[in-house]
Amino acid sequence: MKNDILQDVFNNIDDKLIFDADRENHYNTIHFTKWIAIIVAINVLFSASVITIFAVLGINDVQTSLSDEEILLNKIMEANIRSNIFKKVTSFTVVDDRTERGEIGTYLYYEQDVTYSEKENSTFVTSDNISLLELDSDLYMLPISNNNTNNRLDSSLFFQEFKTYIDYKFEISKFDFNNGSVEIILIFYYDTPRQYQLNISFTYDVESLLIKNYCVTEILNDCTWIITNYSLFYNIEPKESAQEGISTIRNYVKAYENGDVCTINYIKTNGDIFHKHTYVKGAKIPGYYQPSSHSYWPEFVATDNCNIEAIYIESNIPTVHVIFSLELEDSVMLPNGEKLR
Amino acid sequence: MSDKEIIELLFNRDERAIGEIQLSYYNYCHNISYNILHDEEDVKECINESLNAIWNCIPPHRPDNLKTFIGKIVRKISISAFRKNTAAKRIPSGNISPIDEFEDLISDGELNDKLEQAELSRAISKFLSALPKTERNVMIRRYWYNDSIKDICDRFSFGESKVKVMLNRTRDKLRKFLKKEGYLM
Numbered sequence A: 001m002k003n004d005i006l007q008d009v010f011n012n013i014d015d016k017l018i019f020d021a022d023r024e025n026h027y028n029t030i031h032f033t034k035w036i037a038i039i040v041a042i043n044v045l046f047s048a049s050v051i052t053i054f055a056v057l058g059i060n061d062v063q064t065s066l067s068d069e070e071i072l073l074n075k076i077m078e079a080n081i082r083s084n085i086f087k088k089v090t091s092f093t094v095v096d097d098r099t100e101r102g103e104i105g106t107y108l109y110y111e112q113d114v115t116y117s118e119k120e121n122s123t124f125v126t127s128d129n130i131s132l133l134e135l136d137s138d139l140y141m142l143p144i145s146n147n148n149t150n151n152r153l154d155s156s157l158f159f160q161e162f163k164t165y166i167d168y169k170f171e172i173s174k175f176d177f178n179n180g181s182v183e184i185i186l187i188f189y190y191d192t193p194r195q196y197q198l199n200i201s202f203t204y205d206v207e208s209l210l211i212k213n214y215c216v217t218e219i220l221n222d223c224t225w226i227i228t229n230y231s232l233f234y235n236i237e238p239k240e241s242a243q244e245g246i247s248t249i250r251n252y253v254k255a256y257e258n259g260d261v262c263t264i265n266y267i268k269t270n271g272d273i274f275h276k277h278t279y280v281k282g283a284k285i286p287g288y289y290q291p292s293s294h295s296y297w298p299e300f301v302a303t304d305n306c307n308i309e310a311i312y313i314e315s316n317i318p319t320v321h322v323i324f325s326l327e328l329e330d331s332v333m334l335p336n337g338e339k340l341r
Numbered sequence B: 001m002s003d004k005e006i007i008e009l010l011f012n013r014d015e016r017a018i019g020e021i022q023l024s025y026y027n028y029c030h031n032i033s034y035n036i037l038h039d040e041e042d043v044k045e046c047i048n049e050s051l052n053a054i055w056n057c058i059p060p061h062r063p064d065n066l067k068t069f070i071g072k073i074v075r076k077i078s079i080s081a082f083r084k085n086t087a088a089k090r091i092p093s094g095n096i097s098p099i100d101e102f103e104d105l106i107s108d109g110e111l112n113d114k115l116e117q118a119e120l121s122r123a124i125s126k127f128l129s130a131l132p133k134t135e136r137n138v139m140i141r142r143y144w145y146n147d148s149i150k151d152i153c154d155r156f157s158f159g160e161s162k163v164k165v166m167l168n169r170t171r172d173k174l175r176k177f178l179k180k181e182g183y184l185m
Helices: A003-011 A017-021 A026-045 A050-059 A066-085 A238-244 B003-010 B016-037 B040-057 B066-087 B098-102 B116-132 B133-143 B149-156 B160-180
Strands: A090-095 A102-110 A117-121 A124-125 A133-138 A139-143 A154-161 A167-176 A179-191 A197-202 A210-220 A250-259 A262-266 A274-279 A289-290 A295-297 A312-314 A320-323
Touching: A003 B066, A003 B116, A017 B066, A017 B116, A017 B133, A026 A102, A102 B160, A139 B040, A289 A320, B003 B016, B003 B066, B003 B116, B016 B066, B040 B066, B098 B133, B098 B160, B116 B160, B133 B160
Parallel strands: A154 A210
Antiparallel strands: A090 A102, A117 A124, A124 A133, A133 A139, A139 A154, A167 A179, A179 A197, A197 A210, A250 A262, A250 A312, A262 A274, A289 A295
């Protein structure tokens, strides 16, 4: 086949188009045309009430059932997904210095002006001296710089090289239009249990609709189990931290085991539960990228015997640090195939 | 059984789901696969492989449109099988796939970046959405479902020359559109 890539590209065209092309055929079109022709004929011959019927049918036909707010929201979503995530990301090639030839992958980077990178202790350093950390052969973590000095690093963005996904889902988990806040979930599905999820939240200026700030967290799951709608990354503005009193407290976490479920409570110093997360057996507990040291705690796989003995959160700087201390009784298979003991 | 009920069976790990999928969609899958492979044995194998893939990926996935989701899996697996067969010389290489009618729209080695491919898929979807319904469906029948010209003629009650001219013009339009949008040089 000469056009292998085009074949793959066609496989991922819009579901609705594929569905419609199988559902509709020319006979339907003929019948519909005849039917419309009859309506029009009646319209000419008889009363004005038929005009109303025809008008309603016409409106339904062009599917304008979305409310203005939804249309606006879709517009915002589209604009942001495309401009902030995809359009500004450029790909560049890294030459494997072990073989001095060939590509070892395509890496995605937020800035436009990256021209080279070099590998150093399994960390890719760009010309801007920003590290990209290698998680496995095709998964890299890209920190996003933020111009807002009060919030120097919103979050870390994990970006997997895009595989040929079979389907994707785009969900809006939260939308507060008046306050300029949106949270969305973008999940790519493959023809395996694997799925790749991006949780994206951003704030925008209500007047101009320009993005003020956003953060992206990534969940990659090779397991049968999937956790959705959770985030272990906190993006707390200083003033919010002060309001919550988080900046002055050191939280710690205890994990409780209950069959296949592992619950983690984030507890304030006064004993109140500040936050609660429930992990399902087999799901990964994401690692955390610490901007100051570029150190990284890799992802671990939650098992029913995991015992998270001490996690603390401190936020005396805008970025909240989450540090894991894990104790695992049995060896656990890491995403890269190595066994963790 | 409705798609929703089939998905529920899959989520409950109930093997009846596979039977229900076959009942509802075997012909659909067969057509997609046969149009690519033209070999009953290979088609059967691909459909079995596809059913296995569906069983494995639902859950966690809950597709909005089960039929299209199944179709995409079958198509993908059938294309892989076709490529393997071609590589193993079971099928002579040559201009035997409808997609090859695009000639050198995109050459192999180009657009290796999956992100660019995803962008291109979106651009083609946008192009197709803007086409009149008949042209769009003829195009998708030919290049997604891999229907033969004769099948398209039968489906739409068109003459062969009309279908060929329509496809030719739409391909040209697509080429111009992709150039205009900056996807092609």
